[in-house]
Amino acid sequence: xxxxxxxxxxxxxxxxxxxxxxxxxxxxxxxxxxxxxxxxxxxxxxxxxxxxxxxxxxxxxxxxxxxxxxxxxxxxxxxxxxxxxxxxxxxxxxxxxxxxxxxxxxxxxxxx
Amino acid sequence: xxxxxxxxxxxxxxxxxxxxxxxxxxxxxxxxxxxxxxxxxxxxxxxxxxxxxxxxxxxxxxxxxxxxxxxxxxxxxxxxxxxxxxxxxxxxxxxxxxxxxxxxxxxxxxxxxx
Numbered sequence: 001x002x003x004x005x006x007x008x009x010x011x012x013x014x015x016x017x018x019x020x021x022x023x024x025x026x027x028x029x030x031x032x033x034x035x036x037x038x039x040x041x042x043x044x045x046x047x048x049x050x051x052x053x054x055x056x057x058x059x060x061x062x063x064x065x066x067x068x069x070x071x072x073x074x075x076x077x078x079x080x081x082x083x084x085x086x087x088x089x090x091x092x093x094x095x096x097x098x099x100x101x102x103x104x105x106x107x108x109x110x111x112x
Numbered sequence: 113x114x115x116x117x118x119x120x121x122x123x124x125x126x127x128x129x130x131x132x133x134x135x136x137x138x139x140x141x142x143x144x145x146x147x148x149x150x151x152x153x154x155x156x157x158x159x160x161x162x163x164x165x166x167x168x169x170x171x172x173x174x175x176x177x178x179x180x181x182x183x184x185x186x187x188x189x190x191x192x193x194x195x196x197x198x199x200x201x202x203x204x205x206x207x208x209x210x211x212x213x214x215x216x217x218x219x220x221x222x223x224x225x226x
Contacts (some may be wrong), residue, residue, distance in 0.1 A: 032212050043116075043203045043217035044155060051212070087155075093212035099145065099168060100205075100215060102155040 004088045004103055011109040018075040020106055022088030025069040032093045033064060034100070035073045037084040044087065044102070047073065051093075078110045114138045116218035118204050124224045125194055133189045133221045135204030144187045145205040145215060146179065148172070155203065161187065191223075199225045 005023040012018040024033065034049040048055055048062045050071075055062045061074040075082055085105040092098050117136045125131045137144050146158040160167040161179050176192045187206075191198055201222050205215040 034214060038155070041149070041201055041220070041222070043118075043205075043219045046214040046216055049212065049214055099157040099160055099170075100147075100155075101157065102147075104154060 004090055006086075006088055006103065006106040008104065009107040009109070011111055012078050014080060014110050014112050015077055018078040018082065018108055018110070020073040020075075020086050020088075020108060021070065022072070023070045024088070024090045027068050027090050028092070030092055031090045033062065033068075033071050034089045034091055035060070035062065036087045036089065036100075036102075037082075038087070038105070039081075039084040044100075047086075075108075078108075080110050080112065082108065083110045084108060116204055116206055116216055118202075118218035118221050120221060121219070122222045122224070124226060127196055127225050128193050131191050131194055131223065133191075133202050133204075133223070135187045135189075135218060136185050137187055137204065137206030138208075138216060139185070141206035141208050141216075143167075143207045143209075143215075144179075144181070145207075146189045147203045147205065147217075148200040149203065149220075150197075150200045158189075194223075194225045196225050199223055 032049050035047040036044040038044045050062045064071045085107050087105040119134045144161045149155045157170050159169040159173045178190045180188050201220040203217050203220045205217045207213045207215045
C-alpha cells in the first residue's frame with residue numbers, strides 16, 4: 001500500500017471548517033483513500049473513503065486532487081467532539097481482506 | 113446502526129496465563145481482523161480471517177496467537193502464554209464482501225498483563 005504523509009497536528013475553532021491534508025504521492029490506480037479517526041483510545045471510527053471523485057457523507061467531505069497525489073478531509077462545522085487523531089490510509093481495494101496500515105495520523109484539536 | 117462489539121472491555125491477566133478476547137462482528141460481514149495498539153503507539157495489524165482460515169498475518173502474530181470463529185457470530189483471539197509486552201488495546205474489525213468496503217472497528221479490549 002502507498003505511504004501517506006500527514007502533518008502531526010492542527011487546530012481549529014469550534015464551528016469553523018477543519019481541513020485536514022494528506023499526501024499520497026505514490027498512490028496506485030487501484031488504491032482508495034480512507035479516513036478514520038480515533039478519539040482517546042476508542043476503536044478507529046470510519047469517516048469516508050474515495051477513489052478519484054470527491055465524496056460527501058453526513059460526517060465529512062473528501063476532496064481528492066485530479067492527480068490523486070493528495071487529498072483533504074473537510075469537517076464543515078467542527079465541534080469539540082471532533083477533537084481526535086485522524087488517519088489517512090491508502091488501501092488496495094482488490095480484496096476485502098487487505099489490511100489497514102495506520103500511521104501516526106494528525107491530531108486535530110478543536111478549541112472553543 | 114450495526115456495530116462490532118468486543119468483550120471484555122478490560123482484561124487483567126497474570127503473565128504466562130492464557131487469555132481469550134471476544135468479538136461479535138457485524139452480522140452480514142465475512143472478513144474479520146484483529147489489530148492492537150500499545151499505549152502511545154500506532155494501531156498495528158495482527159491478522160485477517162475469511163472463510164474459516166487466516167488470510168494474512170503480521171510478524172507480530174506468532175505461535176502464541178490464534179484466532180477462531182467458533183460459531184456463526186463470535187470471532188476470538190487467543191493468546192496462549194501472555195507476556196508483559198502483550199499489554200495493549202486489541203481491536204476487532206469486520207467488513208463485507210465488496211473490495212472497497214470500509215472496515216468497522218469495535219471499541220477494543222484493554223489487556224493488562226501483570
